[in-house]
Amino acid sequence: xxxxxxxxxxxxxxxxxxxxxxxxxxxxxxxxxxxxxxxxxxxxxxxxxxxxxxxxxxxxxxxxxxxxxxxxxxxxxxxxxxxxxxxxxxxxxxxxxxxxxxxxxxxxxxxxxxxxxxxxxxxxxxxxxxxxxxxxxxxxxxxxxxxxxxxxxxxxxxxxxxxxxxxxxxxxxxxxxxxxxxxxxxx
Numbered sequence: 001x002x003x004x005x006x007x008x009x010x011x012x013x014x015x016x017x018x019x020x021x022x023x024x025x026x027x028x029x030x031x032x033x034x035x036x037x038x039x040x041x042x043x044x045x046x047x048x049x050x051x052x053x054x055x056x057x058x059x060x061x062x063x064x065x066x067x068x069x070x071x072x073x074x075x076x077x078x079x080x081x082x083x084x085x086x087x088x089x090x091x092x093x094x095x096x097x098x099x100x101x102x103x104x105x106x107x108x109x110x111x112x113x114x115x116x117x118x119x120x121x122x123x124x125x126x127x128x129x130x131x132x133x134x135x136x137x138x139x140x141x142x143x144x145x146x147x148x149x150x151x152x153x154x155x156x157x158x159x160x161x162x163x164x165x166x167x168x169x170x171x172x173x174x175x176x177x178x179x180x181x182x183x184x185x186x187x
Contacts, residue, residue, distance in 0.1 A: 001114075005087040008060075008079065009127040010051040012095070013135075014067045018044050018151040020144050044148040048135075048155055049075035051090070052128040057166035059131060061159045063152040069100035076103070080110055087112045093123045122182045127169045131162075 001007050049072065050061035060082055064071040079088065092098050094117050107113060118125045139158045145151040171178060 001089045002087065005089050006083050007054040007089045007091065008051040008083075009054055009091045009129075010049070010075075010079070011093055011123075011126055011128045011132070012047055012049045012067060012072070012075075012097075013132045014047045015045045016048060016063075016140060016151065016155070018046070018145040018148045020146045046148050046152055046155075047071070048132075050128055050131065050159075051075075051079055052131050052169075053166070054091075054127060055168060057168035058163045059128075059159050059166070061155070063155060065148075067097065069097045069102055072097045072100075073102060073106055076106060076110075076113070080113060087114065089114045089116060091116050091118065091126055093118050093126055094120050119182055125178070125182060130169055 046063045046065065047067045048061055048063050050059055052059050060079065062075060062078055064074070079090070090113065092115055097103075098115070098117075107115065123129055135155070135158060139154070140151070143151070143154055145154065
């Protein structure tokens with residue numbers, strides 16, 4: 001990206017389930033890991049739209065009942081308002097909601113926002129996917145939620161805690177090595 005441009009890695013995590021465990025999680029004990037019952041009640045779904053600031057590691061996110069082009073546009077408007085002062089480069093996968101005519105019209109009306117798509121089959125290049133994994137493993141999977149509203153509040157609280165001391169992700173391989181692997185997978 002050009003100098004002073006802001007780069008965010010954005011995507012959506014769809015169908016996050018509000019599961020209420022039938023019994024509480026059993027705590028850690030010496031020699032035993034934390035355990036939980038596999039029985040649960042389902043209370044609905046939410047989809048999380050999130051963007052990870054690649055340089056700073058901070059996250060902006062919002063939950064939505066559905067996963068549509070209109071929901072993605074609402075998220076784009078949120079990003080555009082949050083990052084008003086600089087060009088915004090958004091790394092995305094090739095989801096159909098990212099390429100609708102409405103999104104193309106929105107992009108034309110917001111010339112400081114630029115999309116960069118990861119190659120098909122290489123969503124692992126999108127750093128927000130690593131953050132989604134952390135959210136799932138360390139927070140959502142361990143929770144119990146009797147309503148979708150409780151789940152959404154929990155996710156927002158996690159984002160708020162993350163942003164107190166955000167950590168950027170750092171690739172441990174050289175860029176040329178990563179690109180070479182991505183190109184090999186596309187062929």
